[in-house]
Amino acid sequence: MTEVISPTTPEQLREAVSWALGSKNPLEIIGSGSKKTYGHSVAADHVLNLSKLTGVMFYEPEELVLSVRAGTSLAEIHALLSDKNQQFHFEPGNFPGLLADGVSDHAGTIGGLIASNLSGPRRIKVGAARDHLLGFEAISGRAEDFKSGGRVMKNVTGFDLSKLMAGSFGTLGVMHTITMKVMPRDEKTRTVLIACDDIESAGRAMTRAMGSENEVSAAAWIAREQVGMLGVDIAIGIGAGIVALRVEGPAPSVAWRCEALRKLLADIGASEELHSGNSNAFWQAVADVTPFAGGIGLLWCVSGPPASGGAIAAKLADETGGKVMMDWAGAQIWLQLAGGDAMADKVRDIAVSYDARAVLVRAPEDIRNQVLVFHAEDAALARINARIRENFDPEGILNPGRIGQMITKQGDA
Amino acid sequence: MLRMPEPDQSTLARRKDIIAAMRDIVPNEGGVIVDEDQLRPYECDGLMAYRQLPMIVVLPENAGQVAAILKYCHTHKVRVVPRGAGTGLSGGALPMADAITISMMKFNRVLDIDWDNRAVVVQPGVTNLGITRAVEHKGFYYAPDPSSQIACSIGGNIAENSGGVHSLKYGLTTNNVLGVEMVTIEGEILRVGGKGPDQSGYDLLGVITGSEGLLGIVTEVTVRILRKPETARALLLGFNSSEEGGNCVARIIADGIIPGGLEMMDAPAIKATEDFVHAGYPLDVEALLLVELDGPKVEVDYLIERVGAIARECGAVYSRISESEDERLLFWSGRKNAFPAIGRISPDYICMDGTIPRRRLAEVLTGMQVLSQRHGLRVANVFHAGDGNLHPLIMFDANQPGELERAEAFGADILKLCVEVGGVLSGEHGIGVEKRDLMPEMFTEDDMKHQERLKLAFDEDELLNPGKVFPTLHGCGELKTLHAREVADKFPDIPRF
16 A cells, blocks of 8 residues: 655655655655656555645745745745745746646646746747756665755856756655746737748748847747637737747836737738737746646657757658647747647657657556656766666665656666 | 866876877967967966966867867876856966867857848857957847957857847857857767757756866857847946945836946946946946937837936936947947056056846945955946846056955955855856855855766766866766765655645
8 A cells, every 4th residue: 555654844854755765665755746647656555645744934035035944835836926926937837737637727746847847838948947047955765865956046066966957857866945936027018910721931930030139028829729718819810820939027018019010020921919918828828738638548749959849840741640739939849739649659750850859748647667768868868867866876776767767776777 | 376177197198199199189370389488378377366277278160179178188188178258257277287278269250140040150259349240241139248359259158158238138159059069078069059059958058158167179160149129328426435336227227227228337437447348427426327228219218218207206416328229339438448447547457247136236346345445455446237147357566566466365355245145156257266165155065066977977987177176076986986975765744646
């Protein structure tokens, strides 16, 4: 039977990891468990549940810094930031909602968010979750306390282990305290929508917009048949697929840049503008990948050079028969397949041919047992990854198997 | 006094064999330097207080040669010190008597400008400014701009995770690098990242950046470039106290304005620079802010007004807005020449680099004055006020016995003060040898051991840049052992279901 251990303090957390190490009992580490199906199943009889390790250590809006325990819910954090008109600049979407139906908005914990390094549309301008992690405190697989970074914006003191921890899926250490950079919300937001049904033209349009001086903070393409699911009437009214480009900042600047973008891309198609609330609703839907949310159908995420996005998306749609959507100006492509076959070789071959990487974000467990969820490293990188894992968690007690064969035993690669 | 690892006598005894092997690998004219007079220019980097002749210097020209050199060094257990342009301020490229210094300055080509992906691929010896020079004709630039940007190499920027005056808005090197090719000590060529945003596996790019030459030697770099803002304007704002100046900085940022540059200088720094470059700085204020707004003209004009209004509310006693590009550059000329300006009024100076939470600024400045009196040395302050990164310049005369030691002790006290108020030892210059022995002020033994375990995954024999960053190197055996005290066999007494 699976036993759940729920520490409420860092000391209890250390004690739990120490026990697991001493008795060689692997742990499945979860926050609220909202992303359990992202990645491979963990072979462990004990669950280390961090959802009781909660609380705000400090929040100093003027210093743009927030420090919390790892189990603190994102719902609580978003409410706290929103109250001071601030936000996580990397605007993570409702990923749990994408994975499974019936999960409330902003489910999940800050620990889970950082451990999987999830970022939304603004990533193309401000970077990923990892770029906003200022510091952490954790217990490694050696049951030792360790920390890195701090609470200041600019810090090159020692190796940047914060980067290592972000996206490591709990396989190096269990973070208990997380310190984040937060940012004020912009005064104004507007989105230019341009009618465009052709995927490759859409890719080129986004490339042109990103190469202009209009400081586009998000760029996506939504196919005609998916626009309705975003729930924004003005977008639906266009009656075609749309290229969406967001600008944010002071009011006069936003108006000026919208105008410039509409002129720049006048040859692509008719354009419309979304202001404030509509613009926010639109990008929340893009961040949440609403057209493919709800847990139905196999879902891939392909990430590569932005300018190749149109070509990659067109080829994926063409060769798999699936539905596609582009974010990050083409650097991120969502592919939802119609049938039960993951078509992993086909998807990965297309991705790799454009120097991109494919991750199987959503699939039933039996498929995840057969198909690598994450992109496999080449041998030299896999060896380094494996050594890092062994040095931080020599007995392999933290989330064994979660990131699958990406982290192979040294020498196997 | 700084202690470096003892030279390995067996390596020194093999010097001739090593030279011969290096000449086989790098047969190019001038590729292997062995004569003392030619080794002399490599004896230090920007931290000139510490000097050591390298055993030899090798200047490879391609990744294959770097791989062969490192493979040889790995097989024969020879230590290696990587070196870029040698402008680093923390001694990260300080040579060792028994080590090969590998200079990367022959890697000086721009390989690919990919306008559509807004990415540039360069060799690591290309200068920081060289990247901007290669793309500015189409209105692009590379954002991080350390003050040494005319000379420093992008490979060195990767090693130190360099910042600059624009990092508040545009980030450090780590936020602007997309990929690297790196050779490991085993001679393997790794490619990490690329023109897209994601890698798979652990974020190796993130840890390679800022690793001070301890993990490998970077042989190719891909960075993102940005469109140059349409326009930029600057304000000079004077205050009667650093509290008021600091408060103004906090108010600007709290208002949602992230300026391209947000610099502050204290009275001694203002006077020294004004005497030197005559930028028109006011001499009767205690703190001077230089605020630069960049973006579309309509945005900049709007924000200049808002920042001006905030400054008035914060008690600014002096305010001037640049009305032309020449005037903007004049404002900057003072700040950019602050270091040489201090060099004019003091025979020697050292520059510290701590970062603090911004609201502790006034307290730290007061603390610095107390320390200044205690150590009997003058200090002038310039800082990247927006991100709390201080650059205290401690003035001394190296010809006076004991003054260097006093200056170093003063610097160490300043950094301890930074850590005490919640800050860090280095914001952008790196640890190197300069701040190595202060690492325990910030990190526990276990913190440092985990950092070293990352190092071990790349370089188990600790051949790459020994003596840097970590005050004591724990042996591989100690780092890999699981200690009995670490494990508990009792099931933990904590809530479960």
